[in-house]
Amino acid sequence: MTPQQIVGLAVRLFSIWLFIFAFQINGYLYTLGNQSPAEPIPMQYPIVGFVIVLSMLLWFFPMSVAHKLIPKTQHENIIKIPTQEAVHVACVIFALWLFLVKLLPALSYYIPLAIYISREHQSTLDYEQFHFLKIAPIVIEFIVATILTFNSRAISKYLLKLGEEPSHE
DSSP: OOHHHHHHHHHHHHHHHHHHHHHHHHHHHHHHHTSTTOOOOTTHHHHHHHHHHHHHHHHHOHHHHHHHHSOSOOTTOSSOOOHHHHHHHHHHHHHHHIIIIIIHHHHHHHHHHHHHHHHTTOOGGGSOHHHHHTHHHHHHHHHHHHHHHHTHHHHHHHHHHHHSOOOOO
16 A cells, blocks of 8 residues: 555545544534524534535545645555655544544534524623633644644654664764
């Protein structure tokens, strides 16, 4: 497998999880819309539909994503992957994992909360500050995952340069 094929496989796995996550979003929004004084959320189905369409696009076009994230790979890299490309692929896969495991579950709490606050026309000051202090790590993780995803080649070169031992001649 080439590095692009490995990333394409990771993108497909991400699309499966995203498809399942769409139904969780639907459940959250349905529950939020059925609370006693609340009225149904008009954006429930477009939000869920968008996530499902996104997951289908990732499923049917994983190599398009892989070519954007890891350009100019050659098909000769089948078994023997150079260290630079292995670290590059690892950075991209780690970033996708960070999006999948850390960011999306955390956002599944804050998105319905933001919808509820905006729909009920409540001030954010009515809620405990603890809720909003928990957003800082999510923002930091988002920044790190985005940098790892889109600057993975430069990061892998830097990491490999750090790993080189200086010659003692």
